[in-house]
Amino acid sequence: MTDVPALAEALRAGDRRALARAITLVESARADHRAEALALISAVAGGRQALRIGLTGTPGVGKSTLIEALGLMLTAEGRRVAVLAVDPSSARSGGSILGDKTRMERLSRDPRAFVRPSPSRLAPGGVARRTREALVLVEAAGFDVAIVETVGVGQSETAVAAMTDLFVLLIAPGGGDELQGVKRGIMEAADLILVTKADGELRTAAERTRADYAGALRLLRPRPQDPPGFPKALCVSAVTGEGLAEAWVEIRRLADWRTASGHRAAARAAQAAAWFEDELRAGLMARLLADPDFARARAAAGAAVAEGREAPAEAAARVLALLDRADPADPRPAAP
Numbered sequence: 001m002t003d004v005p006a007l008a009e010a011l012r013a014g015d016r017r018a019l020a021r022a023i024t025l026v027e028s029a030r031a032d033h034r035a036e037a038l039a040l041i042s043a044v045a046g047g048r049q050a051l052r053i054g055l056t057g058t059p060g061v062g063k064s065t066l067i068e069a070l071g072l073m074l075t076a077e078g079r080r081v082a083v084l085a086v087d088p089s090s091a092r093s094g095g096s097i098l099g100d101k102t103r104m105e106r107l108s109r110d111p112r113a114f115v116r117p118s119p120s121r122l123a124p125g126g127v128a129r130r131t132r133e134a135l136v137l138v139e140a141a142g143f144d145v146a147i148v149e150t151v152g153v154g155q156s157e158t159a160v161a162a163m164t165d166l167f168v169l170l171i172a173p174g175g176g177d178e179l180q181g182v183k184r185g186i187m188e189a190a191d192l193i194l195v196t197k198a199d200g201e202l203r204t205a206a207e208r209t210r211a212d213y214a215g216a217l218r219l220l221r222p223r224p225q226d227p228p229g230f231p232k233a234l235c236v237s238a239v240t241g242e243g244l245a246e247a248w249v250e251i252r253r254l255a256d257w258r259t260a261s262g263h264r265a266a267a268r269a270a271q272a273a274a275w276f277e278d279e280l281r282a283g284l285m286a287r288l289l290a291d292p293d294f295a296r297a298r299a300a301a302g303a304a305v306a307e308g309r310e311a312p313a314e315a316a317a318r319v320l321a322l323l324d325r326a327d328p329a330d331p332r333p334a335a336p
Contacts, residue, residue: 008043044140054160056150057170064103069238075112082143173206198235
């Protein structure tokens with residue numbers, strides 16, 4: 001049994017071990033742990049706010065390397081940096097490698113930093129099921145910057161933009177058709193595009209890629225939450241550090257503008273409402289699937305579909321019609 005008041009006090013004091021225990025608690029699927037997690041979130045929510053940065057990019061673009069370089073630069077300036085890295089879970093076994101602490105070895109050892117890998121558990125959008133709650137805990141622990149690194153498996157990873165203050169998209173230089181590969185949805189969501197590996201032989205290719213993306217961004221419709229010049233594309237190198245300071249200046253400039261204009265507060269309010277809706281949907285689905293009568297009807301309909309005796313849409317409509325009855329086991333026809 002968790003001593004929630006003591007854990008909340010340690011968390012507010014900035015204890016990194018308490019933060020690790022708290023995140024483990026909120027990620028647990030046990031019913032008793034869930035009740036304790038909700039009590040903890042309620043106890044620590046509503047305090048100071050960190051700058052939340054969502055960061056995504058395809059595998060191999062250098063997300064972890066860039067985050068470590070940026071994190072070390074920020075901790076050297078006296079800031080406290082937390083990294084919530086989401087690792088992909090296997091669709092077959094459900095397991096995850098959780099290797100981000102290995103890839104960010106220096107940052108993991110920094111006393112002003114906290115690196116936490118979490119399994120995605122096949123949650124959509126490149127984030128974990130409890131990433132929002134982990135962000136609340138990170139803020140309660142007094143961190144100044146919270147970076148959420150997504151799984152990095154495709155171009156649908158815009159879910160992180162709905163729980164952070166800024167959304168950064170990493171792009172690798174070269175390839176010739178990389179602009180064609182990035183879909184409009186993620187381009188429209190990005191606040192800043194960073195072309196990575198802009199050093200050595202790739203420097204020229206990186207500059208060319210940056211120019212291509214800068215041109216593409218100018219074609220997008222202006223957004224009310226952005227000051228003039230945003231979104232924009234920059235070149236960075238995690239190896240040499242070139243461009244990192246400039247990227248951080250632009251991140252701060254955008255964050256400060258949104259705070260002063262009220263857009264950040266409005267976005268946080270909208271994110272809280274979306275969080276409520278997501279939790280409500282997940283809770284309703286869990287209760288529905290746990291109902292034994294509904295489970296039997298679902299299994300029978302699934303078998304009928306698999307055997308070709310019923311069309312999938314027809315079977316789904318028939319099972320959902322059970323919700324119109326007071327008793328799911330009642331054989332009478334559903335109300336029209």
